Amino acid sequence: MDSAEEKRQKEITAYLDRIEELEDGSATAVFYVEDEEDEFRQFVLPADFLPEDAAEGEYFTLTLARAEEKTQAALDEARSQLGTRNQE
Numbered sequence: 835m836d837s838a839e840e841k842r843q844k845e846i847t848a849y850l851d852r853i854e855e856l857e858d859g860s861a862t863a864v865f866y867v868e869d870e871e872d873e874f875r876q877f878v879l880p881a882d883f884l885p886e887d888a889a890e891g892e893y894f895t896l897t898l899a900r901a902e903e904k905t906q907a908a909l910d911e912a913r914s915q916l917g918t919r920n921q922e
Contacts, residue, residue, distance in 0.1 A: 843899035850892050853881050865894070 848865040855861050861881035866874045888894070 843897055846896045846898065848877075848894050848896055850884075850888060850890055850894060851876075852890050853884075863888075 846867055848867045851864045851866055853861050853863050862878045863881045863884050865877050865879065867877070868874055
């Protein structure tokens with residue numbers, strides 16, 4: 835990954851601690867990530883975001899990157915809606 839690409843995205847290694855079944859029949863995946871101060875932070879995602887063969891106790895790489903096209907489309911839609919309201 836070149837330095838320009840590194841600035842646009844970040845990879846995080848996360849430990850899948852457990853999958854919790856909820857009362858409504860859905861499930862959540864509880865992850866831990868280690869921060870720069872060697873502290874662990876917990877975060878939760880819907881379990882259906884996981885690959886089918888994911889298992890508790892495994893590490894995953896999460897890549898966070900801007901969805902520039904979707905962001906621009908949302909901004910364009912918001913501007914369009916504001917323009918429509920201002921004309922009423």
